[in-house]
Amino acid sequence: MxxxxxxxxxxxxxxxxxxxxxxxxxxxxxxxxxxxxxxxxxxxxxxxxxxxxxxxxxxxxxxxxxxxxxxxxxxxxxxxxxxxxxxxxxxxxxxxxxxxxxxxxxxxTYGAIAVRSDSPYKNLEDLVKALKKDPSKIAIGSSGTIGGQDWMQTALVARAAGINPRDLRYVALEGGGEIATALLGGHIQVGSTDISDSMPHILNGEMRLLAVFSEKRLNEPEMKDIPTAKEQGYDIVWxxxxxxxxxxxxxxxxxxxxxxxxxxxxxxxxxxxxxxxxxxxxxxxxxxxxxxxxxxxxxxxxxxxxxxxxxxxxxx
Missing domain, CATH: 3.40.190.150 (Bordetella uptake gene, domain 1)
Structure with missing residues (x-):
């Protein structure tokens, strides 16, 4: 009292x-x-x-x-x-x-890599292979510009895969809401975001996550099937x-x-x-x-x- x-x-x-x-x-x-x-x-x-x-x-x-x-x-x-x-x-x-x-x-929360539910990329390795082939063909939406948090997540993946992070094609957006809108509208192919931004769209079937940057799989029922980057060979936690x-x-x-x-x-x-x-x-x-x-x-x-x-x- x-x-x-x-x-x-x-x-x-x-x-x-x-x-x-x-x-x-x-x-x-x-x-x-x-x-x-x-x-x-x-x-x-x-x-x-x-x-x-x-x-x-x-x-x-x-x-x-x-x-x-x-x-x-x-x-x-x-x-x-x-x-x-x-x-x-x-x-x-x-x-x-x-x-x-x-x-x-x-x-x-934890960083994550999101795609539309109909994306041809089924896991992180699929995306990495496509980026190695031609990074200019894949638009990655991120909140902010080079050096921002979303950029850093994919830059860490690129560096681990032997790709120059500056060769990646980024689309600078303002926050997770804009990333989701651009991804669902087909203006970008990949969203570098976080899991809290993504879950509403995952639960309604519009999006899925290729990886979450956590130490281990998250134990929430709706998240337990989302693979970590670590288990896919990329030792990255964000x-x-x-x-x-x-x-x-x-x-x-x-x-x-x-x-x-x-x-x-x-x-x-x-x-x-x-x-x-x-x-x-x-x-x-x-x-x-x-x-x-x-x-x-x-x-x-x-x-x-x-x-x-x-x-x-x-x-x-």
Whole structure:
């Protein structure tokens, strides 16, 4: 009861969640998961609004919050591991990973390679053989440009198969929603995406996954038949953490309200049910622990980016 009173006393007046991409993708789903869960747990007395700010796979939203709304205590923005990869390469402009207040990580998913259900590619090796024959004939949809998370997934496969990743034909799109639309519309032949984006289309028979980049097969009933890249001979694992950040000048009081809310949420069985429905797996972290995690991940991504010639010095 004391926690509820403290939360009520500092509740944001106009809570908003910014999804830094078009509607329908994983950022959108992450916002809507928090929207539903915060209401379900009665942590908010009015629904949180979800708005969309596509551009630069998170860069536009990051810059807008930091430069224009740094003290807005009611505005959350979603982030993913791909956001951290882009930060590691300086793709968010003059702002780095220290420019915002990292709030919460609420779940984890895994990268995946998707095709339409009628695709001639039945497994990862079929796709690799076709890419070796003529990479220019296969359009691969990815969220963002060269160096982004989706690009990195297929670049790792290409490198393992002896293919120059820069020979691959990429179509830059804005988020998982656009990748699915382009794939189902026949504008691309392959989608480099993640499993949470893909599952709704897999369950309705429109798409299938050639591989998921997890350590082992996922044990959810609807996922257990999806092969990993590892079992197909490609030792590649790509976890995708999803969460939220706040502007850099948000007050300690507002930050504490949100942290307490998410700590409460992440310990809830009801939230676990909602998270599972969103095709996310458990990964809970808030506050200082999350900031340490984020900065460590960025350092690791800088090393990976240097390996692919995306940055010259991982120390910069």
């Amino acid at each position: 004391l926690v509820a009173i403290q939360l009520l006393a500092a509740e944001p007046k106009r809570p908003e969640c910014i999804a830094p991409a078009s509607a329908g993708g994983a950022f959108d789903l992450t916002c809507k998961l928090a929207q539903s869960a915060l209401m379900s747990e009665k942590l908010l007395s009015a629904p949180m609004r979800v708005t969309y700010m596509p551009g630069g796979v998170g860069a536009v939203a990051y810059n807008a919050v930091v430069a224009q709304h740094p003290a807005d205590g009611g505005t959350l923005v979603t982030w993913s591991s791909g956001s951290l990869l882009n930060l590691a390469q300086g793709k968010f402009g003059r702002f780095d990973e220290s420019a915002v207040r990292w709030l919460a990580a609420i779940g984890i 976890p995708v953490v999803r969460g939220f950040y706040l502007g850099p000048k948000v007050s300690d009081e507002d930050y504490a309200w949100w942290k307490t809310a998410f700590d409460t949420l992440l310990a809830s069985d009801d939230f676990a049910t909602l998270r599972d429905r969103s095709e996310l797996f458990p990964f809970a972290m808030t506050g200082d622990a999350l900031e340490v995690y984020v900065k460590k991940q960025v350092v690791g991504y800088k090393v990976l980016a240097k390996e692919f010639g995306l940055i010259s010095d991982p120390g910069k």
